[in-house]
Amino acid sequence: MIHLFLYAWLAGQAGNSEAIQHLQAGLEARKQHQVELEIAEFRKATESDPNSAEAYVNLGSAYLEKRDYGAAIAPLKRALELSPDLPVAHQLIGYALLAQGYSAEAIPHLQRVGALDALGIAQLETNQLTEAVSTFTQALAQRPGDPDLLYYLGHASGLLSKDAIDNLLATHPDSARAHQALAENYYVLRQMPQAEKEYQEALRLRPELPGLHLELGQVYANSAQWPKAEAEFRAECKLRPGNAEAGYRLGAALLQQGKAQDALPELKRSNELKPEMPETLYSLGKAASLNGDSATAERAWLKVIELEKNTSLAAQAHFGLAGLYRKQGKSALAQHEMQEFQKLQSTIGPPRSE
Amino acid sequence: MHRRLTRRDFLNYAAMAAAAPIFEIKPLRGIDFLLQNSPTPRKFLIETMPGGVALFDYNNDGLLDIFMVNGGRITESLHVPENFERSNPRYWNRLYRQNRDGSFLDVTQAAGLASAGNGNYGMGVAVGDYDNDGNADLYVTSYGKNILYHNNGDGTFTDVTSKAGVAGGGWSVSAGFFDYDNDGRLDLFVTRYMEWDSDHNKICGGDWHTYCPPNAFPATTCLLYHNRGDGTFEDVTERSGLAAKKGRALGVAFADYDGDGFTDIFVSNDGMQQYLFHNNGDGTFTECALESGVAFTADGKGMSGMGTVFQDYDNDGRPDVLVTVLPREIYSLYHNEGGGNFNYASLEAGLGTMTSMSSGWGVGLEDFDNDGWKDLFVAQGHVLDNVQDIDASLRYRELPLLALNHKGRFERADSGVTEPLAARGVAFGDINNDGSIDAVISCLGGPPVLLLNRGGGTNHWLTILLQGTRSNRDGYGARVSVNGQTRVATSAGSYLCANDKRVHFGLGSAEKATVEILWPSGVKQILNDVRADQFLSVREPERS
Numbered sequence: 011m012i013h014l015f016l017y018a019w020l021a022g023q024a025g026n027s028e029a030i031q032h033l034q035a036g037l038e039a040r041k042q043h044q045v046e047l048e049i050a051e052f053r054k055a056t057e058s059d060p061n062s063a064e065a066y067v068n069l070g071s072a073y074l075e076k077r078d079y080g081a082a083i084a085p086l087k088r089a090l091e092l093s094p095d096l097p098v099a100h101q102l103i104g105y106a107l108l109a110q111g112y113s114a115e116a117i118p119h120l121q122r123v124g125a126l127d128a129l130g131i132a133q134l135e136t137n138q139l140t141e142a143v144s145t146f147t148q149a150l151a152q153r154p155g156d157p158d159l160l161y162y163l164g165h166a167s168g169l170l171s172k173d174a175i176d177n178l179l180a181t182h183p184d185s186a187r188a189h190q191a192l193a194e195n196y197y198v199l200r201q202m203p204q205a206e207k208e209y210q211e212a213l214r215l216r217p218e219l220p221g222l223h224l225e226l227g228q229v230y231a232n233s234a235q236w237p238k239a240e241a242e243f244r245a246e247c248k249l250r251p252g253n254a255e256a257g258y259r260l261g262a263a264l265l266q267q268g269k270a271q272d273a274l275p276e277l278k279r280s281n282e283l284k285p286e287m288p289e290t291l292y293s294l295g296k297a298a299s300l301n302g303d304s305a306t307a308e309r310a311w312l313k314v315i316e317l318e319k320n321t322s323l324a325a326q327a328h329f330g331l332a333g334l335y336r337k338q339g340k341s342a343l344a345q346h347e348m349q350e351f352q353k354l355q356s357t358i359g360p361p362r363s364e
Numbered sequence: 365m366h367r368r369l370t371r372r373d374f375l376n377y378a379a380m381a382a383a384a385p386i387f388e389i390k391p392l393r394g395i396d397f398l399l400q401n402s403p404t405p406r407k408f409l410i411e412t413m414p415g416g417v418a419l420f421d422y423n424n425d426g427l428l429d430i431f432m433v434n435g436g437r438i439t440e441s442l443h444v445p446e447n448f449e450r451s452n453p454r455y456w457n458r459l460y461r462q463n464r465d466g467s468f469l470d471v472t473q474a475a476g477l478a479s480a481g482n483g484n485y486g487m488g489v490a491v492g493d494y495d496n497d498g499n500a501d502l503y504v505t506s507y508g509k510n511i512l513y514h515n516n517g518d519g520t521f522t523d524v525t526s527k528a529g530v531a532g533g534g535w536s537v538s539a540g541f542f543d544y545d546n547d548g549r550l551d552l553f554v555t556r557y558m559e560w561d562s563d564h565n566k567i568c569g570g571d572w573h574t575y576c577p578p579n580a581f582p583a584t585t586c587l588l589y590h591n592r593g594d595g596t597f598e599d600v601t602e603r604s605g606l607a608a609k610k611g612r613a614l615g616v617a618f619a620d621y622d623g624d625g626f627t628d629i630f631v632s633n634d635g636m637q638q639y640l641f642h643n644n645g646d647g648t649f650t651e652c653a654l655e656s657g658v659a660f661t662a663d664g665k666g667m668s669g670m671g672t673v674f675q676d677y678d679n680d681g682r683p684d685v686l687v688t689v690l691p692r693e694i695y696s697l698y699h700n701e702g703g704g705n706f707n708y709a710s711l712e713a714g715l716g717t718m719t720s721m722s723s724g725w726g727v728g729l730e731d732f733d734n735d736g737w738k739d740l741f742v743a744q745g746h747v748l749d750n751v752q753d754i755d756a757s758l759r760y761r762e763l764p765l766l767a768l769n770h771k772g773r774f775e776r777a778d779s780g781v782t783e784p785l786a787a788r789g790v791a792f793g794d795i796n797n798d799g800s801i802d803a804v805i806s807c808l809g810g811p812p813v814l815l816l817n818r819g820g821g822t823n824h825w826l827t828i829l830l831q832g833t834r835s836n837r838d839g840y841g842a843r844v845s846v847n848g849q850t851r852v853a854t855s856a857g858s859y860l861c862a863n864d865k866r867v868h869f870g871l872g873s874a875e876k877a878t879v880e881i882l883w884p885s886g887v888k889q890i891l892n893d894v895r896a897d898q899f900l901s902v903r904e905p906e907r908s
Contacts (some may be wrong), residue, residue: 202756266716266720268711326664336705349662
């Protein structure tokens with residue numbers, strides 16, 4: 011792309027004839043992939059016409075082609091001295107400087123030409139994390155799904171998050187948020203007793219903080235302390251009655267304890283708050299089935315299948331429906347659902363307990 | 365100095381007595397057994413799987429004796445063909461005879477049970493009187509060859525494996541005697557875990573270096589031997605249809621779940637679906653776990669099936685199934701709904717909260733408090749000896765689970781065990797003949813643990829010793845109902861173990877009982893006004 015641009019740009023330029031000859035010879039060498047000859051010719055062009063920005067740009071470009079980024083910088087700098095607005099020179103020197111680790115120096119050049127991917131990397135390397143996240147987001151809007159950009163955006167976001175947490179811990183170590191952050195870290199590391207302790211301290215400091223009860227409940231759920239989990243999820247529901255996840259978690263905790271009757275309204279409420287969540291619908295079906303509410307169970311599980319189609323949750327819904335129909339004496343339907351369950355098992359593998 | 369007992373003191377003492385655990389740990393006087401599983405850095409999978417316990421009365425003196433299955437010596441240089449050096453006495457299986465004073469005497473050598481075969485690494489044990497001579501015979505499973513010991517009736521046993529044709533091979537685990545064709549002779553079922561040998565062992569867990577999960581090895585079939593009645597057995601695994609289903613079987617339990625008069629087989633498989641082999645009554649079986657609702661959890665998920673028990677927990681007269689599993693699963697309880705259908709009932713029964721962080725092996729549904737409801741006891745301990753390094757919320761050694769049954773819902777109770785165990789097998793029986801069920805637990809690398817039931821409550825009990833005539837002499841497979849409770853007569857179930865074959869019932873406050881026995885022969889026997897608190901011998905009527 012850059013090469014095409016150079017050809018087009020050069021066609022409109024003229025210097026002394028000797029320089030032009032060398033430039034043309036250099037371009038010919040480039041076509042033949044003879045990079046050393048290309049460098050020699052462009053160097054001669056710069057010697058023949060020391061004021062030819064195009065000769066320096068091409069020499070720099072040739073060095074870039076050779077991956078000799080260090081050697082590319084000087085001719086590109088000279089090109090910009092001669093022609094400060096030359097976009098291609100800004101782009102190439104931005105790349106060269108970045109490749110050599112001079113990220114801060116590269117940034118203005120890359121900004122000038124809008125080379126977003128390289129600019130994002132330069133910002134990442136200079137710890138301008140907020141800017142990097144913004145740049146990668148813009149770049150992804152232009153090239154959605156690009157794996158490199160997705161990686162860099164994730165990486166930058168992670169570092170930004172860590173930065174913020176480090177800052178929080180350094181500046182407000184005794185705050186509820188600091189304890190919450192530590193708790194989350196322990197949770198990820200599966201160090202549940204420490205996570206529990208930090209969450210409890212956070213709650214002591216700010217009992218009304220949204221999300222804390224929910225997260226502490228998950229710590230208890232993870233270690234199968236279901237009554238405690240239930241209490242935390244219930245507290246979160248009280249604090250945030252409009253939060254669908256809290257309702258779902260409470261319903262699931264009640265189900266685990268065999269309290270299907272209590273679980274059913276919670277799961278119904280969660281489903282109303284945020285409809286079409288497959289996990290909620292699956293648990294709702296389970297609670298309804300245990301309560302003998304076959305119609306609700308059937309509706310919920312059919313919806314799961316509609317939403318999920320070929321996932322393990324869909325397989326579970328088919329399995330649940332098979333049991334439901336079997337109990338109702340609907341043998342043909344039960345058999346059909348069991349076949350669908352088995353079909354999914356053979357394609358996605360048998361579901362295992364967590 | 366004596367002080368007068370005040371009312372307050374009395375209430376305090378009463379409260380303390382009420383809170384006292386059902387069991388107390390009693391030293392097994394005369395028992396010096398250590399279960400030699402021989403763990404190595406090579407993490408051979410067999411190391412973490414033994415060992416069996418049998419509670420049976422081998423000399424018919426009315427006292428339960430104890431047989432312990434040992435593992436064997438494993439070295440890091442182990443290769444096929446493996447030699448586990450069972451000739452050293454520390455690796456022997458052991459038979460301990462109970463003395464009148466409750467102590468035990470090691471009679472292994474005198475009984476002719478010292479040799480376990482150097483190529484065999486011991487696993488489990490089954491007990492049954494396969495030749496109907498009135499003496500309990502022993503079948504010992506192994507990785508390697510299994511051994512059938514015939515009880516000679518004079519305190520000695522003879523290895524009759526070769527003549528009987530029941531050596532099996534591969535990796536056998538739990539086994540049980542039952543009479544699948546109701547011909548009055550006990551047949552033999554043997555679970556096998558997987559296709560494994562020391563040359564094909566694998567180590568998993570990356571840097572953690574752990575035992576591999578079961579799906580790292582190919583599945584295999586169980587074995588069914590038909591008793592010909594002449595001291596020999598025929599391998600009918602293929603002919604019966606059982607060979608069509610490969611699994612990773614660890615536990616087995618028997619019951620006639622659909623009341624068609626033929627004993628069915630439930631097999632707990634590790635890391636996959638469970639199997640229910642319906643007895644077709646013509647010598648063949650049909651695997652129907654999926655159709656019957658006992659293959660998976662309520663969520664259609666496979667499970668790490670380990671031990672199993674097939675008894676009626678809710679006193680509706682139909683045998684239910686319970687399977688012990690690994691953590692982050694829930695012990696699976698399948699309620700028998702009748703008509704050949706089961707319903708996953710773990711959550712309603714209260715097992716969701718109680719069991720989701722535990723690793724269960726041996727299991728029993730026994731009425732420990734004699735209140736008329738079968739309680740749950742599970743021997744627990746994780747498979748991986750370094751699990752705590754991998755997941756800080758789990759433990760290699762665990763306390764056993766005792767859960768009392770309150771009209772079909774289980775609630776955790778204090779088992780009396782205070783030190784966590786690497787428990788595997790557990791066998792149940794009334795060791796001191798006091799009318800309360802006791803337990804013996806096998807523990808990897810350690811001595812067995814005897815949990816002696818304190819008993820002493822006001823509840824009554826009845827224990828029945830069956831003697832079949834047209835049916836098999838042990839009466840295995842008989843459906844015994846007492847005051848609305850039902851038990852299937854069997855010594856099988858749990859994991860690797862054989863329970864006291866006597867059929868025990870708690871009677872609550874009832875001082876009399878009505879006993880109904882449906883023998884495998886089809887004979888129905890009713891005994892009215894049976895006095896409570898006795899060991900009752902019942903002989904099957906010769907003619908109906």
